[in-house]
Amino acid sequence: MSTAAHNPIMRDLNDRTREVFRRVVESYLQTGAPVGSRSLTRDFSENVSAATIRNVMQDLEFMGLLQSPHTSAGRVPTQTGLRLFVDALLEIDPVTANDREKLEATRMSNEHGVASMLDNVGNALSLITKGASLVLTPKHEAPIRHIEFVPIAPDRALVVLVFADGQVENRIFRPPHGLLPSSLREAVNFINAFASGLTLSELRTRLRKEIAKRRQEIDSIAGDLVERGMAIWEDEGEQTERLIVRGRANLLEQADADSLIKIRELFDDLERKRDIAEVLDLTERGEGVRIFIGAENKLFSLSGSTLVVSPYMNSESKIIGAVGVIGPTRLNYGRIVPIVDYTAQLVGRMLTELGSE
Structure with missing residues (x-):
């Protein structure tokens, strides 16, 4: 992910505008509600009026980073705004000891083979993130x-x-x-x-x-x-890789009436293994975690969902699969990104251990 210093849009924002933008996005990610100028003035770092904040928010809206829902005078980030926030302002939280413990507990399933272990990884990832987990398993290449x-x-x-x-x-x-x-x-x-x-x-x-x-x-x-x-x-027309999706109910529970049908269609597509190869192809274009927000990926564009995904590798440093979390665009990126990264590395280590036994 980019840093603020290297992002041309961020260079055009002064300190006040940048702070308003960051606070709007952080508040939206936490509550899901539009953010008004008065709520920002209460804990702003400098003494400014609501009118000043409102003018800054209008500038950010003109830049395409914020938008005003028709039901409220407050603002929410656009997809472009979320992308900018993730690339330039996102602060990554460390994986907590409790989350690491739950993920490491999946090591106990190693003795039952790769399929069982990856099933358990998917369940643990869904439970921890409160989203839908995605695990793309490696092809079976045993003799x-x-x-x-x-x-x-x-x-x-x-x-x-x-x-x-x-x-x-x-x-x-x-x-x-x-x-x-x-x-x-x-x-x-x-x-x-x-x-x-x-x-x-x-x-x-x-x-x-x-x-x-x-x-x-x-x-x-x-x-x-x-x-x-x-x-x-x-598997002509269907990928040899097996896709494990767990925690679908988590995403359905968070969906509003407008997106519920689209999210169900997304899971139907995943179960029929449409575009699964694309999921792995996305990860192969670069190491580490990748974030796809809404329409940035055609598989998730209709549902308006976000995919946070990372490849995992075998002992030869070859990408053989991927793990990820599907959630709403209003996702706790600072927490989810390091968890997905940690899980991908853990899966790689566990597969290496299985291969050396």
């Missing part, structure tokens, strides 16, 4: 032990992937029309001849080469089945 195709309906089949670390994944796909049991067995035998000991990404590369080289040896329907299975493993 494969065995793969099976299981027909479950005339037009659907199940891909069962058994990994060397004991985890099992099931994915449904549509098999080729006219599939025979013999073609199913041939496809499974063909895949398993190469699968053992390879990760999914390694297996995809190997199968492409083998299908191209041995096209004449494998039944055309079985070959189509293998390729469709590969498409499912690659």
Whole structure:
């Protein structure tokens, strides 16, 4: 995040204007109510009249940093104003010992595997921040032990992937029309001849080469089945990463009637995994916490929500996932930002510990 000294807008504000702006935003973030000039004069650092404060607020409104809701003479920050405040004036609070203790307690779930641990991290993050937490888990890249195709309906089949670390994944796909049991067995035998000991990404590369080289040896329907299975493993149209969202009720409880439907649509989109890749892509553009306010990110623009997100890394310093908090634009940024940062670092350490066991 930028500092006030490097922000051109902040350089144009004198001390009085800057203090009025800061106090309006801080009051709004705390109460959610428009701020009037009289309330600011009571605890202002210098002896100024309400009329003077009102003139300063009008200047800030002209600059696009404040706006006046039609129901009140007071002001609230615009999205531009919130962005400026976050970039230039935000004071970060240290993570409290109590919050650290609650997050560190998720280490106890390490023994149950990565999925359980990240579930618990999401729950803890939501509980602590009183927002909705978002955890984008890493792709599963353990070596494969065995793969099976299981027909479950005339037009659907199940891909069962058994990994060397004991985890099992099931994915449904549509098999080729006219599939025979013999073609199913041939496809499974063909895949398993190469699968053992390879990760999914390694297996995809190997199968492409083998299908191209041995096209004449494998039944055309079985070959189509293998390729469709590969498409499912690659999750075309759906990301392989798994998104964990916890604490949806927290955000719904804070929503007004106008934004309630939009927030529900946001969570529906998240559950259908739309634009999940974008969440991770956003974090990969820079290390550390990133803040997206309202329309700054298309995934959250309609709901008017804020996303505070940070990537986490593996032992090789490679970004493999992200953690974040979804909340209203009226968010306690000074508290939430360091908590998200701490959580991302904690997840990275816990995954490194799991990998070294």
